[in-house]
Amino acid sequence: MFYDLSNFLGSLHPLVVHLPIGFVLLTMIFEFSANSKNTIQNRMISLGWLFTFISSLIASLFGWFLGDNGYYFESQIDIHRWSGILFVVICFLVWVYKSSNLPPNTFLSRFRNVIVITLLTVTGHYGGSMTHGEDYLTENLPEIIKEKLGDDYEEISTISSRSIDSLFVYEDLIHPFLEDKCMVCHNDENTSGGLNMTVFELLVKGGENETGITKRNAYKSSIFNRVVMSQRNEKFMPPTGIPLSFDQTKILEWWIEEGAKLEQPITSFREDAKIQKLLLHLYEVDIREKPFLETLVLEDLSENDLIYLENENFEFRFLSNKNTVLDLKFIGEDITKENLKSLDKIKEHVVWLSIIDSNLSDDEMAYLPNLKNLTRLKIQKNFISNKGVPYLEGLDNLSELNLYGTRITDASFEVFSKMKGLKKVFLWKTQVTKKGVAQFAAQYPNIEVMVGY
Amino acid sequence: MNCNHDHSDKNYSRRDFLTKTSLGLGALSLGSLMSPTDAYGSSNFLNLLDSNKxxxxxxxxxxxxxIYLFQSGAPSQLDLFDYKPKLNEMFGQEVPKSIIGEQRLTGMSAGQNSFPMAGSLFNFKQHGNSGAWMSDLMPHTAKIVDELCFIKSMHTDAINHDPAMTLIQTGSQLPGRPSIGSWLxxxxxxxxxxxxxxxxLITKGETGQPLYSKLWGNGFLPSEHQGVQFRAGKDAVLYLENPPGVSANVREEQLKYLNKLQQIQHADIGDPEILARMSQYEMAFRMQTSVPEVMDLSDEPEYIFDLYGKDSKTPGTFAANCLMARKLAEKDVKFIQLYHQGWDMHSTLPKSIRNKSREVDQATAGLIKxxxxxxxxxxxLVVWGGEFGRTNYSQGLLKPDDYGRDHHPRCFTIFMAGAGIKKGITLGATDEFGYNITERPVHVHDFQATLMHLLGIDHEKLTFKFQGRRYRLTDVSGNVVNEILS
Structure with missing residues (x-):
């Protein structure tokens, strides 16, 4: 009975608490403008302090009830509670002083006002933080001011800016929100319900009565079950503040269903389309396998490099929205060693290269092995023979090689077989034989050889 | 722009001055006071606003x-690609009411008393390792189905040719938007x-639905981005040759001075169309040698003509244009648009489609090979397809060996091949009557978004501000069809 009543009165705390605030401010304004010799005014002021005292006493009593119901953490309440009580005491003392006939002291009353206002602010702020969340005051600030203040947005962007290969599901995705929502109460010092979530093993073990994590069974894991049950259920977690988001609960579920491993890399779930979308949505992390081009980290090319290339008769095109990876095409008549030497400056940046029908010779092929990041090489219709092809052997990233209209023979197949990344080779109008092609195709079924129709 | 025509001795008219100072100077000083990048940091908001950045x-x-092989008039998917044995089984019976529902029909057949289902007269077989269905109308193409990706669930908003063609080529049914090639x-x-x-490139001497140049027009984009038509015959590009009596040297000198004049004018009034015109003059001059070179097929060996079919020796045929398209692709022309008219078969479809298929079949397969x-x-990327599909019921009288088919925007088939496209797959499906889509609908805008995606463009980001609004090819819709990307 008393418990129910105190709960009810506790819930009135946020309502009642505004009365003393109003009273004390009004009283101070009166006092400021009052004539100290006017006894009626003095009596009114003393009455104002009495009302403030009474209403603040009731408010703090209700507050005590509210704090006792367990929805708030001691650490959060403390400052609010004791500054509130101090406020009540001061109001009482002021009323006593005012109602006695002691002479007014301007200095003392000013000093007193500062203290009262400070207490009011502190108490109010901590109270507000508990009900509305800690960033309540700043969260709706205009973006510009927020960025100036250096708001802690960082959390999301640090994940998305890191290489996805280095991200772990628990450490980087789950731990941050558990820390935010749960570990205030479930930590080394404060193990509510016997649960300490800061140590992974203890998190798995769970609290007094429930298992923290049952591998591959999210609904039998209290850390999941408790955050997705009906919010009216008193076991729902977290008891106050904003619950976990849908996406967060999904990640938790998915991770538990996959075995709840501490060192589960994010990339191990590339194939799961739903999780892909979810991570992209929530963290701006794209776990899909990146094409080779996007994995290259290169310096931007300068305007001088590009002018230089153009002077050497290369036409260029960027293959991404950064000034890094290049598609190069030789547009002169005959290519020279000087032209080819110019590639050395940008050797890592060239990923597609066309030198078509430009009298590229076997010897000139010697400039190509430096272009380690080549994925597509079109050197068809040149005077290339078996002598030139071995230069390409070390181009591990080369997946497409066009040699049609050259003079190579079956002997070059040996080189192709050693090229790690090769997927397609175009040999129409060369001197390779049908037999040679068939043999190669049988031995290396992953490399497509195109010899025409 | 320029309001200065009557004040040729002055740099600025009063109106120019007011416009330029209020917008130009005002914006300039504001810009230096509050640089947007400083104010908003790395906010994406401004980037989105200014797509040019x-x-x-x-x-x-x-x-x-x-290379877009556009089949104007709408080829019948039911006779070429979308095999529906149910229609043969129920040949002559009425299309079930539940299938058509409340959908609109064209005025040409809406008044018919009867909508008898017309099964295709042509034999369908599965081809290649992929087992793609094709009728025997296109035997050469059937041999390369393992290179192709069929989308059987294309649909469009328009029910008549002109708006439908305008939609698939420019992203809007209304004329005036830039064509795909112009955007690229x-x-x-x-x-x-x-x-x-x-x-x-347009097949010569074909009739049927008219092709207006708006289909390859630049719309509101600067005019150097419009499609340039190469014609078969004496002058591949009209008015490209020097007039009689004007030598190349004289022309070059003329252009040099013209360029100077244009530069002065551009410095004066800043109209971007002047730059467009300058670049077009320069391009035209270079094209005087490059176009005859690329149009000349005499270097092509006999076996290449054999690959495209014997029509390819006749300039202006679809086959010759396909061969030309390959030559242009070798020269790195970015967007090569072919048009082949005459697929609009409201009556005597079986007879007409035989001829039409023959005209395109070998050349299409030849080009891809x-x-x-x-x-x-x-x-x-090679794309083959029309602007919509054709009905499963006969327009006009259904005979055992003859029928016509009306326009059908609810489903049609296109195929693609090449860069970035999965080989030997079929996406989407229609119901057993070939009337409605049952699986993975692909709207025209989705197709366009996918095409842009393959070229490295996010279709939502390539925009152009015109008359107070930012426009893009896919208007306000379109999703990339990821299933067909390799």
Missing amino acids: QKLPHFAPKAKRV SYGLGSDNKNLPEFVV DLKQRGLLEDT
Whole structure:
């Protein structure tokens, strides 16, 4: 009975608490403008302090009830509670002083006002933080001011800016929100319900009565079950503040269903389309396998490099929205060693290269092995023979090689077989034989050889 | 723009001064006071506002160029690709009411008393390792189905040719928007100094639904991005040759002075169309040699003509244009648009479609094979298709050996091949009557978004501000069809 009543009165705390605030401010304004010799005014002021005292006493009593119901953490309440009580005491003392006939002291009353206002602010702020969340005051600030203040947005962007290969599901995705929502109460010092979530093993073990994590069974894991049950259920977690988001609960579920491993890399779930979308949505992390081009980290090319290339008769095109990876095409008549030497400056940046029908010779092929990041090489219709092809052997990233209209023979197949990344080779109008092609195709079924129709 | 025509001795008219100072100087000083990048940090908001600041390509492209074999008039998917034995089984019976529902029909057949289902007269077989269905109308293409990706669930908003063609080519049913090729030219620029980025080839002597130049028009984009039509015959590009009596040297000198004059004018009034005109003059001059070179097929060996079919020796045929398309692709022309008219078969479809298929079949297959053996199919996207489909019921009298088919926007089939496209797959499906889509609908805008994606463009980001609004090819919709991307 008393418990129910105190709960009810506790819930009135946020309502009642505004009365003393109003009273004390009004009283101070009166006092400021009052004539100290006017006894009626003095009596009114003393009455104002009495009302403030009474209403603040009731408010703090209700507050005590509210704090006792367990929805708030001691650490959060403390400052609010004791500054509130101090406020009540001061109001009482002021009323006593005012109602006695002691002479007014301007200095003392000013000093007193500062203290009262400070207490009011502190108490109010901590109270507000508990009900509305800690960033309540700043969260709706205009973006510009927020960025100036250096708001802690960082959390999301640090994940998305890191290489996805280095991200772990628990450490980087789950731990941050558990820390935010749960570990205030479930930590080394404060193990509510016997649960300490800061140590992974203890998190798995769970609290007094429930298992923290049952591998591959999210609904039998209290850390999941408790955050997705009906919010009216008193076991729902977290008891106050904003619950976990849908996406967060999904990640938790998915991770538990996959075995709840501490060192589960994010990339191990590339194939799961739903999780892909979810991570992209929530963290701006794209776990899909990146094409080779996007994995290259290169310096931007300068305007001088590009002018230089153009002077050497290369036409260029960027293959991404950064000034890094290049598609190069030789547009002169005959290519020279000087032209080819110019590639050395940008050797890592060239990923597609066309030198078509430009009298590229076997010897000139010697400039190509430096272009380690080549994925597509079109050197068809040149005077290339078996002598030139071995230069390409070390181009591990080369997946497409066009040699049609050259003079190579079956002997070059040996080189192709050693090229790690090769997927397609175009040999129409060369001197390779049908037999040679068939043999190669049988031995290396992953490399497509195109010899025409 | 310029309001200065009557004040040729002054740099600025009063109106010019007011416009330029209020917008120009005002904006300039504001800009220096409050640089947007300073004020908003790395906020994406401003980037989205100003698409020109977005560097292209947005991501690594799969395709460098597109050859779009447009079949104008709408080929019958039910006689070529979309096999529906149910229609043969129920030949002559009424289309079930539940299938048509409340959908609109064209005025041409809406008044019919009867909508008898017309099963195709042509034999369907599965081909290749992929087992794609095709009728025997296109035997050559049937042999290369393992290179192709069929989308059987295309649908469009328009029910008549002109709006439907305008939609699939420009993204809007209403004329005035830039065509796909113009967007690409605007967004990606040129890979080729001597030829336009966007070339149009039309089969000569065909009749049928008219082709207006708006289909390859630049709309509101600067005019150097419009498609340039190469014609079969004496002058491939009209008015490109020097007039009689004007030598190349004289012409060059003329252009040099003209260029100077234009530069002065541009410095004066700043109209971007002057730059467009200048670049067009320069391009035209270079094209005087490059176009005859590329149009000349005399270097092509006999076996190449055999590959495309014997029509390919006759300039202006679809086959010759396909061969030309390959040559243009070799020269890195970015968007090569072919048009083949005459697929609009409201009556005597079986007879007409035989001829029409013959005209395109070998050349289409030949083009894809030729691109493939040269390695060009690795970075060239080939698209084959019309503007909508045709009905499963006969327009006019259904005879055992004759029928017509009306327009059908609810489903049609296109196929693609080449760069970045999965080989030997079929996406989407229609119901057993071939009337409605049952699986994975692909709207025209989805197709366009996918095409842009293959070229490294995010279709939502390539925009152009015109008359107070930012426009894009896919208007306000379109999703990339990821299932067909390799």
